[in-house]
Amino acid sequence: MKSPLLYTKASSKEDLIGILELQRKYLLSNLGVSTISTQGFLTVKHSLKDLTNLNAIEQHVICKKNNTVIAYILAMTSLSKNSIPILRPMFAVFNKIIYQDKPISAYTYLVVGQVCVAEQHRGKGVFESCYAFYKRIYKGFYDFVITEIASNNLRSLRAHNKIGFEEIYTYVSSYEQEWIVVLWQW
Helix, strand or coil: CCCCEEEEECCCHHHHHHHHHHHHHHEHHHCCHHHHHHHCCECCCCCHHHHHHHHHHCCCEEEEECCEEEEEEEEECHHHCCCCHHHHHHHHHHHHCEECCEEHHHCCEEEEEEEEECHHHCCCCHHHHHHHHHHHHHCCCCCEEEEEEECCCHHHHHHHHHHCCEEEEEEECCCCCEEEEEEEEC
């Protein structure tokens, strides 16, 4: 019998540790060139303290199979803009972007801090189902969800486009990485 998938909010230390274990497998620094180009990658490495602090503001979404985290979407808000130093420039860029005649900072928005699906569960609707759950629990509280994706992370760009994210801005960071800011108006 096939084990069901459970889509839920991260609610325990074990859930957060599960996120970190999955994250570690797909960090850019831990992957080979061919995996990076075909499977995508994660840029930011979080600590348990980081995830705990972020989760206290807005809970992360996880998908579990047999009590193991197989996918996650990290949740961040403008309240957490100073929590992860490497992401401060992203929030600064958000303050410069005009969307529908208003600066992003004029909206109540949710930020996808990071999203990951274990390789063996990709292409099976887990990504889409995680975002459907994310939308269901947060839509009533936020105008939209926004994030940035490295321009060379083609798998992630395609997957987010398929969900309905639109590209609204592109910039090059101080360390020469091109980023594409995407927004999902729900």
